[in-house]
Amino acid sequence: xxxxxxxxxxxxxxxxxxxxxxxxxxxxxxxxxxxxxxxxxxxxxxxxxxxxxxxxxxxxxxxxxxxxxxxxxxxxxxxxxxxxxxxxxxxxxxxxxxxxxxxxxxxxxxxxxxxxxxxxxxxxxxxxxxxxxxxxxxxxxxxxxxxxxxxxxxxxxxxxxxxxxxxxxxxxxxxxxxxxxxxxxxxxxxxxxxxxxxxxxxxxxxxxxxxxxxxxxxxxxxxxxxxxxxxxxxxxxxxxxxxxxxxxxxxxxxxxxxxxxxxxxxxxxxxxxxxxxxxxxxxxxxxxxxxxxxxxxxxxxxxxxxxxxxxxxxxxxx
Ligand SMILES: Nc1nc2c(ncn2[C@@H]2O[C@H](COP(=O)(O)OP(=O)(O)OP(=O)(O)O)[C@@H](O)[C@H]2O)c(=O)[nH]1
Numbered sequence: 001x002x003x004x005x006x007x008x009x010x011x012x013x014x015x016x017x018x019x020x021x022x023x024x025x026x027x028x029x030x031x032x033x034x035x036x037x038x039x040x041x042x043x044x045x046x047x048x049x050x051x052x053x054x055x056x057x058x059x060x061x062x063x064x065x066x067x068x069x070x071x072x073x074x075x076x077x078x079x080x081x082x083x084x085x086x087x088x089x090x091x092x093x094x095x096x097x098x099x100x101x102x103x104x105x106x107x108x109x110x111x112x113x114x115x116x117x118x119x120x121x122x123x124x125x126x127x128x129x130x131x132x133x134x135x136x137x138x139x140x141x142x143x144x145x146x147x148x149x150x151x152x153x154x155x156x157x158x159x160x161x162x163x164x165x166x167x168x169x170x171x172x173x174x175x176x177x178x179x180x181x182x183x184x185x186x187x188x189x190x191x192x193x194x195x196x197x198x199x200x201x202x203x204x205x206x207x208x209x210x211x212x213x214x215x216x217x218x219x220x221x222x223x224x225x226x227x228x229x230x231x232x233x234x235x236x237x238x239x240x241x242x243x244x245x246x247x248x249x250x251x252x253x254x255x256x257x258x259x260x261x262x263x264x265x266x267x268x269x270x271x272x273x274x275x276x277x278x279x280x281x282x283x284x285x286x287x288x289x290x291x292x293x294x295x296x297x298x299x300x301x302x303x304x305x306x307x308x309x310x311x312x313x314x315x316x317x318x
Contacts, residue, residue, distance in 0.1 A: 021128030
């Protein structure tokens with residue numbers, strides 16, 4: 001489109017209607033076009049910008065990414081997009097009067113485009129979009145995702161019940177055992193020499209080993225109320241309601257065998273056989289004897305410690 005001198009007011013009228021900050025700088029970085037949006041959101045009116053150097057209007061932009069982008073457009077003919085994530089609030093622009101009073105700058109996305117008019121005169125067009133609403137939505141979605149994750153009951157890595165699920169279940173089952181006068185067993189189990197496994201094979205293969213052990217063991221509980229959970233790190237726990245100690249120990253031995261049968265190589269294990277093994281501690285409360293939750297957990301932990309101390313790859317019960 002060609003512009004006649006008469007159409008200049010029309011052009012100014014058009015850019016004043018655009019709902020995006022629009023300004024043009026000449027090769028000397030002087031403002032030659034400034035739309036109403038810029039005036040409304042910066043408080044600097046069109047008349048005050050005439051022939052003013054952009055960096056006199058916004059001195060804090062000297063030495064910043066925006067100055068480099070303007071330089072690139074005017075001298076190297078290259079466009080730039082200043083992403084909102086890296087340059088949150090570059091210009092002192094405010095979405096509303098109230099925001100200006102509180103000093104809350106609008107979130108901005110700025111594009112700088114070189115303009116060549118064909119007569120060797122270089123200009124650059126700067127467009128500023130208010131992305132505050134989009135950023136707010138994004139933040140809200142992120143917060144919701146975090147909240148949802150904290151409510152989930154499954155462990156991200158292994159897909160078995162997570163610690164939160166375990167804490168709720170052990171509390172519920174302890175109260176139920178007391179109320180119903182039933183026994184309750186708890187296993188704590190841990191992969192042997194797992195630090196050495198990670199050191200030898202790398203953390204990713206360590207993760208794969210955790211997944212393999214968890215998926216094998218989590219299918220071995222037969223009653224709906226039994227719960228296999230990741231307690232933390234490479235430690236797992238199994239809640240066995242209405243299960244006396246001897247039955248729990250039998251199950252624990254079967255679990256140890258099952259892991260051995262996987263024959264996952266573990267060259268760094270200080271054992272006769274260089275394969276992945278587990279140790280299990282079992283604690284039980286007899287019928288109607290369930291005490292406090294922490295007592296059962298501490299007892300299972302102590303039993304696990306004993307299983308480790310006695311050589312690993314075994315079950316110890318208290
Ligand atoms: N790959 C991986 N490693 C983990 C994870 N969580 C914990 N670990 C590692 O598990 C290792 C546990 O080491 P330790 O507690 O010293 O126990 P260990 O080496 O298994 O020795 P024992 O239990 O005495 O046989 C640590 O190196 C942790 O970094 C995980 O999610 N993935």
